[in-house]
Amino acid sequence: MQKYSSIYSKKMSKKTEGFFSIGLKEWREACALGLNPAVAFLVLACGTDGSNRETNWSANSVETYGGIKSQRATVAIAMLVDAGLVKSDGNNSRPHYTLTMSEDVIWLPNSIVKGLVDQRVGERKKSAVKAIREAQDVQLLRLYVELYYSQHLAANGGLSRSVFYLEFNKTKHASYGEFVFLGFSRTAHYTAWKSELDFLHDADVLSGVAEEGGNPADAFFPRMDTLRSLGLLELSACLFESNGKDAEILFPVDGPEKSEAEIKRLADQAAEAVLPDWKLINSDFDYLVPVYRHQEKAQLYGIYRLFHRPHTQLTKAWWADLHEKITNGVEQINKVLAS
Template identity: 30%
Template sequence: MTGHESRFARIDVRQWARACALGMNAALAFVCLNLGRMGKTTTTKWGATGIATHVGMSKAQARQALQALEAEGLVRSIRDGLRSIVDSGAGIFAWVPQSVVFGVEGNRVPPMELLREYADPMLLRLFVDMYERHDLPGVGGLPPCVLHERWDKHVLFRSPAWHVVAFTSNHSLHTPLSPDDDLIRPHVVRAGASGTDNYDAWWCRCKDLRATGLLTRVLRLAESADADAATAITFWPAEWQGHDTPEEARVGTAAEAVVQAMLRKNHDAWNDVRALQATGTVVLLPLPAHMVPQATLQTVYRLRYRPHTKETQAWYAWLSHQADVWTQAFHDVEVQWGDSISAAEERERREAGRI
């Protein structure tokens, strides 16, 4: 990579669909060519050698992929090994980070090379198309209309200021998107007026992206179903393995500590938790009492690799601030409940000593 290349690829989604129709190697080559754009121009300096080096194909395969893209009219050779990428003019772009090709430190296989192993160009197409919908500042990832998981709410414990709420899910996912939506349409088999549309390919590819770790899930707690990210808490439950960001893991751990403090020795509440766990996943959260009536829990699906744009940097700054605020709030509640429990236990010991 040279200083002329971008930190992310600006991929025209309409041209991207045509590239994917040419097969996996042509699609991978198209991503690399867009990553090699020189500044804001359509000129790219990437060729067969660079493509073969970074996405796990031979030079002969890379040359064939370039020839297929040129024959389709997606790329033009101009001079001295340079090529020009032909945009559709629609102005709809997916902003894909360079890390999907180069990888990041600690991950041995870059995403593009990993997806090539699936030999499914439509899986690669979905992965890139999701970047066009990805909205970190707005909802913290993909909009809930893309992938939606229902969480039911159960109040386990009430105090004047804070309640402990259990949210339960059986991991039943659905997509509110119309089958005619550009994101989902290539992966749905339409059945016509008398039948039922087949979403199997859509769900299989979403599952594959989850299995590769390229699509992660976090939780988002909002005061209402239509709240934007700026008024919501995003966190990673302490009992989940791994985490997406340290900030969200910190909030999740602090929330768990409050739950443990508030439900200490509350055997009835823990019995209720065990009963709920028999029906699916249970996430316990301490909530300010005024939030409970309208509070909703949402699963946010988020692409793990993110372009280093100003919007992404602003989101990380906001997330860090949010984590500080809620971690401190949860810590204060934990201390308050710890002090009150200690005082109650001391009174019990004194009463026992008088008997």
């Protein structure tokens, strides 16, 4: 049995560099002020101490990490102060700020502001916040940050299917002993419009859509496409017990982690080994997965998770659960190969 502990520890060290928090209410108010104040608010919050409220970061930091020139950054911070979201406790030469924070908290990884270090050249890559700011869409930035509020890795493996998912058509392809091979073909992206974050479909948040006679989907899906194209969302094809909303994940079939992709390789190998008429190169399916007969209701969904992850206990719990599910999937497919 292949072990994945070394793979996991390496990935964790690459993607997690500490975290900070902001209040959901304050974040929405900062976004209402405009793009530059929203960026400034995130940068100041990233620079806070252990209290997540006190910071000595200032306009120079906003320029460094947010890509906003110091003069405009100073104006943005002043707007936050005037709105009561930030309190200035220092002076012009030694600024010190205190951020207000409500009870509903969003936990964010430092790397979305600071960027990740490219180990090949020893330099930091452009941060998520800088890249999104270049799109000049404050609602895109708001969407990105609030996805962290919505995402529950341990419970859903990423974003809930009520928020965003990739759907697959399902076909029962063949039976083999105690197993059934289920074929899955990707179709399109969907949202249930039932997220706890009502901003996903509120016309007042998706600004301009109602005025143009469109609908919320006209703004939501392109924004999600932008986050995907920036590499801020990664896709894992997860096999669920069924298409029921309360169904649990059995195991991932494919994904960005090397160990997830290994399951697809094993599933292809199993199909080629035990199905004489199976021609992988001419397959009509994106995935052909062997499941036990009692798992015949299983359904594949593309689950998105945010690439940058805060190094919290919840993230560690999800990582351990993913490892266990991958092990279960490998064991199940290896039984087909051994039969």
